Amino acid sequence: MQLAYAFAAILMTACTDVPQNLEKLRTAQAQLEKNPRDREALDFILGKLHDSRKITRNNAAAFLRLLASKPEVRAAIAPRAVPALIEAAQHRDDNEAEAITALGEFRELGAPAIPTLISRVQESSDRSGDAAEALGKIGPAAKPALPSLRALLHRGLHRDVVAKDAIAIRTLAPDDRESIEALIGLVRSNDRDDRVTGIYSLSVLSGLALPAVPSLESYETDDLRSWAHDTAAQIKAAP
Numbered sequence: 001m002q003l004a005y006a007f008a009a010i011l012m013t014a015c016t017d018v019p020q021n022l023e024k025l026r027t028a029q030a031q032l033e034k035n036p037r038d039r040e041a042l043d044f045i046l047g048k049l050h051d052s053r054k055i056t057r058n059n060a061a062a063f064l065r066l067l068a069s070k071p072e073v074r075a076a077i078a079p080r081a082v083p084a085l086i087e088a089a090q091h092r093d094d095n096e097a098e099a100i101t102a103l104g105e106f107r108e109l110g111a112p113a114i115p116t117l118i119s120r121v122q123e124s125s126d127r128s129g130d131a132a133e134a135l136g137k138i139g140p141a142a143k144p145a146l147p148s149l150r151a152l153l154h155r156g157l158h159r160d161v162v163a164k165d166a167i168a169i170r171t172l173a174p175d176d177r178e179s180i181e182a183l184i185g186l187v188r189s190n191d192r193d194d195r196v197t198g199i200y201s202l203s204v205l206s207g208l209a210l211p212a213v214p215s216l217e218s219y220e221t222d223d224l225r226s227w228a229h230d231t232a233a234q235i236k237a238a239p
Contacts, residue, residue: 021053021056024044025044025063028045029063032067032073033073036073036075036077045060045067046081048060049061049088057093057094057095058094062098068105074105082103082109082113085113086103086112086113096127100130104133104135107137110137114142121145121149121165126160126161132168133168145168159186159191166201180212183209184198187212188215192222195224199216199227203235207238216231
């Protein structure tokens with residue numbers, strides 16, 4: 001789903017981007033997938049993070065996100081790509097969301113970004129959820145972020161922020177009860193969009209969402225019933 005989102009972001013902006021820049025970004029991506037140590041290709045993408053056109057900047061961050069999803073590529077490009085993305089994530093700019101999300105795709109190699117991501121979590125904006133999600137993906141090195149993540153859970157922000165935050169907390173602290181209760185609360189909400197977000201988030205957590213199984217199995221509210229029950233079965237079957 002995450003990769004699909006990144007592809008969609010690129011396609012949606014392509015129609016207004018300068019065509020040659022987009023094609024060159026695609027070419028650089030292909031070159032790095034073939035040879036992760038292609039310095040010239042990486043230089044080109046990193047340079048486009050500072051392009052005068054905001055859409056090109058956003059696309060550059062999105063391509064780095066896609067590249068980071070491939071383990072052999074992210075290991076090669078992380079030493080230079082992570083600092084560049086940290087710089088982008090620190091700014092209130094048009095490509096910050098893609099930069100923050102890309103840092104999460106670098107997994108444990110994104111650890112140098114933890115202080116910046118904690119700072120973004122402490123805000124009251126959609127970027128808080130993006131930063132929380134990235135911290136969860138970075139993994140155990142991000143455990144110092146737990147106090148900030150837990151504080152975010154209490155701030156009553158949009159359901160998407162709550163969901164991303166709860167997933168991150170439960171990932172970093174598998175015995176955390178409050179994060180699961182927050183997602184169960186979404187499943188039991190009177191708002192259908194809340195319920196969709198809650199069920200999806202519990203499916204992402206898989207085996208870490210075991211305490212939520214009774215709520216999913218007893219779901220009889222609407223046409224989401226089959227999905228909720230299937231999610232419960234998936235969670236129970238997880239290793």
